[in-house]
Amino acid sequence: MNPIIKVKNLSASYEGKQVLKNVDLTVYEHDFLGIIGPNGGGKTTLMKCILKLKPFDSGELEFFKNGRKVTELNMGYLPQYNLIDKKFPISVLEVVLSGLNCNMSLISRYSKAQKTKAQQVIYRMGLDGLEKRPIGQLSGGQIQRALLGRAIISDPDVLILDEPSTYIDKRFEAKLYQLLEELQKECSIILVSHDIGTVLQQVKTIACVNETLDYHPDTGITTEWIEKNFNCPIEVLGFGSIPHRVLGIENHTH
Numbered sequence: 003m004n005p006i007i008k009v010k011n012l013s014a015s016y017e018g019k020q021v022l023k024n025v026d027l028t029v030y031e032h033d034f035l036g037i038i039g040p041n042g043g044g045k046t047t048l049m050k051c052i053l054k055l056k057p058f059d060s061g062e063l064e065f066f067k068n069g070r071k072v073t074e075l076n077m078g079y080l081p082q083y084n085l086i087d088k089k090f091p092i093s094v095l096e097v098v099l100s101g102l103n104c105n106m107s108l109i110s111r112y113s114k115a116q117k118t119k120a121q122q123v124i125y126r127m128g129l130d131g132l133e134k135r136p137i138g139q140l141s142g143g144q145i146q147r148a149l150l151g152r153a154i155i156s157d158p159d160v161l162i163l164d165e166p167s168t169y170i171d172k173r174f175e176a177k178l179y180q181l182l183e184e185l186q187k188e189c190s191i192i193l194v195s196h197d198i199g200t201v202l203q204q205v206k207t208i209a210c211v212n213e214t215l216d217y218h219p220d221t222g223i224t225t226e227w228i229e230k231n232f233n234c235p236i237e238v239l240g241f242g243s244i245p246h247r248v249l250g251i252e253n254h255t256h
């Protein structure tokens with residue numbers, strides 16, 4: 003299994019307050035990594051460091067493609083919903099096209115092929131008919147779907163999803179996970195989620211971020227492990243079958 007991202011001994015802070023401490027993490031090609039952890043544990047910060055949106059204090063970040071070290075990866079990012087400016091005057095089509103990483107501000111400058119691709123992505127997201135609608139006039143779930151379309155239109159090497167199902171209804175959620183299963187054949191996926199039950203059903207590997215990081219090469223983990231890492235009692239939906247899949251737990255030293 004080839005690695006695609008290696009995070010080594012990474013520490014990060016905001017205004018002198020440490021948020022991530024000595025984090026090590028390897029993401030593999032076609033991985034489906036679930037990131038869980040308590041509020042404020044540093045999940046989004048870790049994603050931003052990987053996306054090079056936030057400088058880190060120390061440590062290393064390495065990218066690989068087909069076993070060779072590279073300087074950049076094409077990453078698709080679905081940010082947390084609360085970071086979206088819904089007043090920004092942009093349509094669904096423009097949101098999706100803006101994921102093409104080109105420095106084009108006017109929609110007319112996108113090629114026919116790019117617009118066709120955007121149309122296909124919009125259809126895949128179940129947003130056909132809403133192409134011209136400004137995002138301010140969409141529901142929360144529709145905005146998230148438009149942003150997911152934006153994240154996948156450039157066929158990324160890595161897809162990073164920060165709480166993708168916050169506003170997505172149950173009907174589209176099932177479709178979303180089916181879509182992610184398909185996408186995993188084409189790229190690696192990192193999914194940040196509070197909904198542990200969903201994460202455990204979907205992912206191949208799991209990491210818990212609470213300043214430091216605990217990693218599991220499989221999803222067969224115990225409630226004790228989760229409670230230790232969440233450091234609080236947890237409510238787990240759809241968790242019923244998990245104890246049957248309990249496997250060995252590694253010891254982690256912090």
Ligand SMILES: Nc1ncnc2c1ncn2[C@@H]1O[C@H](COP(=O)(O)OP(=O)(O)OP(=O)(O)O)[C@@H](O)[C@H]1O
Binds near residue numbers: 040041044046
């Ligand atoms: N831009 C910022 N400036 C200062 N502090 C920040 C900033 N962004 C995040 N923090 C702080 O860093 C810590 C980690 O935040 P982060 O958003 O990474 O956590 P998270 O695990 O993603 O949380 P949640 O589950 O609530 O989204 C929190 O204490 C937060 O208040």
